Amino acid sequence: MSLFNKRGLTRRDALKSAIATGAAFAGATGFDLAGAMRQAHAEGKLSGPLKISNWPLYIAKDTVPNFAKKFGIEVNYVEDINDNESLFGKIAPMLRAGHNPDRDIIVPTDYMAARFVRQKWVEKFTKADVPNAKNLEPSLAHPDWDPEREHSLPWATVFTGIAYNIKLTKRELTSVNDLFDPAFKGHVSLLSQMRDTMSLVMLGMGVDPSRATKKDFEAAVAKVKAEVASGQIRQFFGNDYGAALSRGDIWVAIAWSGDVVQLQKDNPDLRFLVPKEGIYRSVDNMMIPIKAAHKDAALAWMNYVYDPEVYAAITASINYVPPVAGTKPFLEKLDAGLAKSPLIYPTAETLARTHEFVKLNNADDKEWNTLFQSLIGH
Numbered sequence: 042m043s044l045f046n047k048r049g050l051t052r053r054d055a056l057k058s059a060i061a062t063g064a065a066f067a068g069a070t071g072f073d074l075a076g077a078m079r080q081a082h083a084e085g086k087l088s089g090p091l092k093i094s095n096w097p098l099y100i101a102k103d104t105v106p107n108f109a110k111k112f113g114i115e116v117n118y119v120e121d122i123n124d125n126e127s128l129f130g131k132i133a134p135m136l137r138a139g140h141n142p143d144r145d146i147i148v149p150t151d152y153m154a155a156r157f158v159r160q161k162w163v164e165k166f167t168k169a170d171v172p173n174a175k176n177l178e179p180s181l182a183h184p185d186w187d188p189e190r191e192h193s194l195p196w197a198t199v200f201t202g203i204a205y206n207i208k209l210t211k212r213e214l215t216s217v218n219d220l221f222d223p224a225f226k227g228h229v230s231l232l233s234q235m236r237d238t239m240s241l242v243m244l245g246m247g248v249d250p251s252r253a254t255k256k257d258f259e260a261a262v263a264k265v266k267a268e269v270a271s272g273q274i275r276q277f278f279g280n281d282y283g284a285a286l287s288r289g290d291i292w293v294a295i296a297w298s299g300d301v302v303q304l305q306k307d308n309p310d311l312r313f314l315v316p317k318e319g320i321y322r323s324v325d326n327m328m329i330p331i332k333a334a335h336k337d338a339a340l341a342w343m344n345y346v347y348d349p350e351v352y353a354a355i356t357a358s359i360n361y362v363p364p365v366a367g368t369k370p371f372l373e374k375l376d377a378g379l380a381k382s383p384l385i386y387p388t389a390e391t392l393a394r395t396h397e398f399v400k401l402n403n404a405d406d407k408e409w410n411t412l413f414q415s416l417i418g419h
Contacts, residue, residue: 089114091338101358123279141332155186173347195364201321203314204296217245228292240321277417302360322395
């Protein structure tokens with residue numbers, strides 16, 4: 042029996058169409074885990090309940106129920122990550138004390154995932170533990186913070202660009218700097234994620250965020266501060282900007298590509314812009330916090346979703362770039378139009394316009410975040 046998050050399911054059903062069923066049960070055989078874990082998997086028996094903490098609108102309708110049914114365990118899937126900093130604030134005290142934060146899987150973005158690895162707050166695992174990790178997209182296999190993927194597996198690649206309602210803006214947008222058009226005053230939102238927002242602002246200022254200096258960052262903070270003071274910027278959002286964008290309270294927003302594709306199904310006036318200056322790219326990652334009570338089930342979940350057929354169903358629902366190779370033929374059967382989307386299977390041209398954020402040490406990360414938080418009143 043699955044304790045699937047009812048509120049999240051309702052919101053998801055309101056925002057997008059249900060995906061086709063039937064992509065469910067592949068990829069759960071062939072486990073080669075050590076000791077008791079190997080035996081448990083061989084018998085299809087896992088410990089539970091499996092507790093997964095993820096972002097809203099970030100799963101297919103049937104993935105959790107199908108996994109729970111296959112393994113005969115309870116799954117408590119909770120959509121409680123609104124942004125990375127709030128996730129950190131929730132679970133860091135327990136992790137510092139050497140305790141598990143009542144979660145078997147979390148899904149932080151790469152920079153936060155790197156912090157968890159540095160702090161030794163997440164469990165290691167091997168390729169034998171997750172046989173389907175062989176399907177990982179090669180370009181994601183060796184991040185500098187987890188070069189052998191011993192602590193993480195990517196959940197999705199995210200593009201951060203500009204969302205807007207063309208019915209309200211009354212024109213097509215082309216640039217990051219359209220955020221600051223006085224015609225949109227009071228109807229613009231930014232993200233509460235420092236890297237997403239400041240990467241785009243700096244791109245609009247002609248700065249490559251992957252090479253940004255403190256001086257560049259301070260100049261971008263000053264620009265945003267002035268726009269907040271003038272009333273141009275209405276609000277900073279976490280993952281909850283979609284409702285305001287759909288209602289028309291917000292006309293122009295820094296937004297995540299997959300969210301906008303989903304929201305367009307209910308509001309065709311919404312657009313997602315890859316600005317002429319470029320977009321920000323990040324990766325969200327599955328991780329197992331230390332002393333997870335159900336590590337065997339967590340590893341089984343990772344293996345399950347890394348089957349290309351299973352992850353194609355997830356891609357059809359979340360509309361982000363899949364980290365699992367071989368999904369496209371299965372997605373074509375579910376939604377041929379999505380399989381052609383350059384935001385899901387980006388072209389070389391699109392990838393050439395993506396940027397990462399400069400690598401920061403702990404002290405600089407804290408200082409830059411403090412500067413940014415001063416903008417949003419935290």
